[in-house]
Amino acid sequence: MVERYALEPLKSLWTLKAQYERWLEVELAVVEAYEEVGIAPRGTAEKIKDKAVIDVDDILAIEQIVDHDVIAFIKSVTKNMGDEARYFHYGLTSSDVVDTANSLALVRATDVIIESMLRLSDVLYEKALRYKSLPTIGRTHGIHAEPTSFGLKFLSWYAELLRNIERLKAVREEIAVGKLSGAVGNYANISPEVEKIALQKLGLKPTPVATQVISRDYIAHLISIFALIAGLIERIAIEIRHLQRTEVLEAMEPFKEGQRGSSAMPHKKNPILCERLTGMARLMRSYAQVAFENMALWHERDISHSSAERYVLPDSTMTMYYMLEKTRYLIENLKVFEERVKKNIDLTHGLVYSQRVLLALVEAGMSREEAYILVQKYALQCWETGESFKEKLRSDTRINQLISDEKFEELFRPDYYLRNVEQIYERFQK
């Protein structure tokens, strides 16, 4: 965990104390289930609940001796219990508790993350609407291509985020599984019925077949979706970093009152938040790699996944959440310099309209190949010289014969490129 990137409520979710509380939550649900099926006397869970005290230091001290975290937990928590202690952890193996509690943590973290995504999606949609009619230059390969709608940038992110929300919601349902089936997953000392009742109390379903543990494909799936979300955030961050470049300066991430960009250069306003998000996306990808490697456990389980998960589960969920929250802040407070956006369209002195000229020539009867060669020739000349592309073209008599002055004016207008944009937005009406 990196302190500065740990936001509530996820930060509290991953404390050792919270982990022990979840373990207790699972143990209690099982005792309650035992009561329901008549194995434990009514009231046992209540008694246990009353007497159970989670003393983190005591648990850690015991772990020093037994070298097993769940056993240490049980020993500590049941210290002051009477006869009811015999139903505590009854019929269970450690992984029943650890893995089921793990699912609780991941489900809760994922719910927080989905909420954050929904908030981000609202903000993206709002910006998409706001800038729908603002023409901007579309850039492919970093080179000016053709005008388009500035709002489409946001709409494209919004659409991708919606896909990610659907994906994560599906995984959230997937991972809401527990297992209370004993040492090798065959319900030797606990019944499927008890498992079902206990898990239901926790909002989980039984994983259909477990070994000692829940298969690690669930977690790998979850974290690979996180990597996808991080990939979108990286895309957003890189776009804004590009737009904030001094030479472009069409947008800028929020710069707070009192903020300083550089210890040496007082004039600097740097997209540090976007850069931070870019770096974090690399981490999120690397977590997916670990999660993939964690899948192929030996036989009915080995515990190699555990050390890796102690890093990756808290860090991936906390970083994911941080990224989403900061992206929302970023988009919400993004400065867009509309005049500059519009002005930049003309930086190439009209070259970006080359396709329209090409198509106009084709429509007027020229072959595509011939038109291409002609238009490219003038375009590359203007690229070198900085001359007006329109004027250059009009100086060619063949072109002048095929395209009227009026038509020429029409060909060099950005609004043409926004004609059909409304139809894209219609796909997202709420």
Next chain:
Amino acid sequence: MVERYALEPLKSLWTLKAQYERWLEVELAVVEAYEEVGIAPRGTAEKIKDKAVIDVDDILAIEQIVDHDVIAFIKSVTKNMGDEARYFHYGLTSSDVVDTANSLALVRATDVIIESMLRLSDVLYEKALRYKSLPTIGRTHGIHAEPTSFGLKFLSWYAELLRNIERLKAVREEIAVGKLSGAVGNYANISPEVEKIALQKLGLKPTPVATQVISRDYIAHLISIFALIAGLIERIAIEIRHLQRTEVLEAMEPFKEGQRGSSAMPHKKNPILCERLTGMARLMRSYAQVAFENMALWHERDISHSSAERYVLPDSTMTMYYMLEKTRYLIENLKVFEERVKKNIDLTHGLVYSQRVLLALVEAGMSREEAYILVQKYALQCWETGESFKEKLRSDTRINQLISDEKFEELFRPDYYLRNVEQIYERFQK
């Protein structure tokens, strides 16, 4: 592509020729759509189809000059066309063709892969049923834990495969999108209606918002699911490699008539297929990494994803398919040495029943903690000496008072552990 791992039909799917054919397929669908909306004269697509010749060498030769593969393709294919050529690629940008054709290839590859998964699932289920009642020793941490059902190994893989089939089917629907929206995705020179009609002909839907390209989250999602499937196959392969170990020898991958295990050691029968699959899983994970990195393109697109995809798309789909086909062959022809499976349960001279003894003592009134210490003491002694655990325990008078001889016999029987296995299988009734 590694020749020896390239199986049909995927091998043919990824030839250059097949790629150009898909490009033509897309171009033709667009012309047909233009006919339908009345822009191109009826019969144009038919004429184009008649005259279009895909000459791979010619296209490559042109590409040498223009340094652009789609332009080379267009120039070559339209060579012998008449006036209808003007509707070829009309209003499109290269990526409209490339990305839409790419989706076709991925959808088709995925369909082949799903079919292969379904076949594998049948085989796994069949083996799960066959070995349902075969008791085996469950192993956790590589150490004998408690008896369980040998069939559960297969059922666990089967359950995970079913999850993967659902995941891949969902992604398959997701990736069945195309884009025919022009240079920066704003339908400047083509209408959403034409896109919709053309894509429908190809079995695709429009991606809701495109830049010049379809967002790369789709492909990253696909390949990360491949990594999950590969993770399952690795799990299967590692299990069988373990079972085939000389010391375990409970199962063996097929060893063909005439096969040789080693140039030096004639006695060797090695699980080379399982090892091959293990290595391939590493590749599949690495492809996911590339696909994640390919997502954050600049502005309305950069083409950095393209070189990477030239490796990763063919190799990931072909390797995935190879892995699945070989895994099916492996499972179908797996030799299981049932006698050895049963015999291995007793390798520890009864230690694996320690939990049952523990629980019996607790039921008979001993505290869990006291019972644990007692049972562990004798267990660790027997671990060292190889003595019979049952006899050791019976030599303790306290234990003898609490557990009858009859009960003792019952505690040391593997079938107890299979009592509830049927209930796990019931979750999968077809």
Next chain:
Amino acid sequence: MVERYALEPLKSLWTLKAQYERWLEVELAVVEAYEEVGIAPRGTAEKIKDKAVIDVDDILAIEQIVDHDVIAFIKSVTKNMGDEARYFHYGLTSSDVVDTANSLALVRATDVIIESMLRLSDVLYEKALRYKSLPTIGRTHGIHAEPTSFGLKFLSWYAELLRNIERLKAVREEIAVGKLSGAVGNYANISPEVEKIALQKLGLKPTPVATQVISRDYIAHLISIFALIAGLIERIAIEIRHLQRTEVLEAMEPFKEGQRGSSAMPHKKNPILCERLTGMARLMRSYAQVAFENMALWHERDISHSSAERYVLPDSTMTMYYMLEKTRYLIENLKVFEERVKKNIDLTHGLVYSQRVLLALVEAGMSREEAYILVQKYALQCWETGESFKEKLRSDTRINQLISDEKFEELFRPDYYLRNVEQIYERFQK
């Protein structure tokens, strides 16, 4: 950072306080250099040192406002200074301090890690010597191959560790670079001479060309070597996990007095340390991935590497160190069951001598191909039936004619395979 895996002295190295102390160390070295070249009055550094107080909370509070950690540091530390404050951070940019201090931390961490490797190498060498003459069965593909020396396992790890020590020492020299060359690395407001003097005081050399930062290839190189070391540790851990398998049980990782292997199964002794190390190796690989991605910064630097490094630098060095320390403990306290090691050689009833028989037949005049087919035939039969391979072979008259009884006895002895082992050890004489 995962608390339970953070060992001293690295844990203290990565606290926020220690980081600020290193920053101060760098700032002071620069002031001292300014004194030496006559820019700052003699005694300035001393005065600054006297008055500089590192107040972590104060720095963090200022950072909340200025959103820049180095500026916050400077403001806080210089609070009580007089005129000498003007020489504090004079001519520097933040990254001069951060990156140079970063190098200090990495060099110090690497020194600790190299020391740990050296200690591990001693332990490995000692075990290699101790088990040099203990015959064991070599296993390839998990299948018994031919006898070899148990000590060679350790010697092989030792040899690989020596390579890693050389690699890490080389990188340690590499990364001992700083940069004090200002905002874009061109020494605009500081001279190369001042840089050289200041860095020398810190035990560093100037990186030959810097942008605003030191190029990230250094760190990527360092962490990729960590991944190599982790790969070796994983190899060791997996070997021991295999040797500790119930069916093999040739070795066992230390099991402490009072330790418990399972909450459910009192008999369990699991290789949990080895499994923990295995999982950590996955993390170490993933850190390398992040470090590789961190290299391609924009222009004269972007800060995307920074957020990722806040996780990866502390976690990779601390985890690397933990892995090494635990591996040493593991090897030092490893239990080797020598009798079992020897006994396992005969598990195949002599099959492992098949190559010797093959070569004896070839030497006696049979063609290699013919001999292979014959020996393989009997070997595979014995594999199925468990018969004695030697007896089986002797029942074949052709073989009996070519190989004498005496020769047969000699062919089936493990010590033959250790003949040349001494020569391998001679390569490592200290």
Next chain:
Amino acid sequence: MVERYALEPLKSLWTLKAQYERWLEVELAVVEAYEEVGIAPRGTAEKIKDKAVIDVDDILAIEQIVDHDVIAFIKSVTKNMGDEARYFHYGLTSSDVVDTANSLALVRATDVIIESMLRLSDVLYEKALRYKSLPTIGRTHGIHAEPTSFGLKFLSWYAELLRNIERLKAVREEIAVGKLSGAVGNYANISPEVEKIALQKLGLKPTPVATQVISRDYIAHLISIFALIAGLIERIAIEIRHLQRTEVLEAMEPFKEGQRGSSAMPHKKNPILCERLTGMARLMRSYAQVAFENMALWHERDISHSSAERYVLPDSTMTMYYMLEKTRYLIENLKVFEERVKKNIDLTHGLVYSQRVLLALVEAGMSREEAYILVQKYALQCWETGESFKEKLRSDTRINQLISDEKFEELFRPDYYLRNVEQIYERFQK
């Protein structure tokens, strides 16, 4: 292998035929060594050489039966041999041949790659010299920072390339190892002396301790260095992509006569080569990941690394070479628009001189903190309004009192920032 990215001589190096030829090369070297030590009759190797025919199809056909590539190779190659065949592969195991031949291939590939790096380094150095005195604006975070030398960009890449050359040369020496020590690496049927002689003939040394195979740390080290080199190339490619952006246009990758940038937009000149290299860097990182995972083989080896290496060894070396060759072409033919480079310095109307003003105020007696606040205030105003920074500052009377007009002129000149650049270059005098 991707056909279009496979360049000679590496393409030929990785054909199946070339692989078999290397295997024969190794087998022959061993026979020659046997001759030298007196085991094989003089002339045996010569005879074998004469009769050995590599018939790829025949080998593959045999492999279909024996399912083992080396055995198939031996059977096919020795077909027409007489008695000398008995010395062919004598005392060897398959991996002796495969791994030693593998080293040959990797050493040869690496030599080609190092040559390519050296050629690239010349080109980079030359460009560094050519543009040493061309002032350009340094950019940090994508934002104009301070002027610097355009040549330093190349010098920075050159310096990093030199480091990579050193690293790769070191690895090249490292990987020049073979192993001819038999089935489990203990020289059971071959002597260390024969190994040494044979390897010497091949330009290799014995790896100090082998299992059945050479430890995979060598290859992992090699490929991780490739990933470093690829990271540098990505850095170069991204810089040029940035410089070629329409808004910046300070440099441009070569655009060939006849080349077309877009099928739709005739005006486009895209940095497609740089983008291609960017994508390839992702691949190179992913290969390192696979190579790291390939290290932890079971016991005396498992063959899981093999399938992965069939992809990764050819593809990583060929892609690495392609990247280097193309980068050299790129740098050699890079267009630099010097006028534009100089002009861009003033895009911020002087803001980039803010540090110099800050330092001048401090020198003139103002406190650093006060000066920072003042300069930042005016800088941010000018950022918004586009006013001249110099004029703005001069309108402040306090500043005017501290800084003379003459001094002001001096503060706003780019050549100041190049004062010390020569000293950086001096570090690289050839």
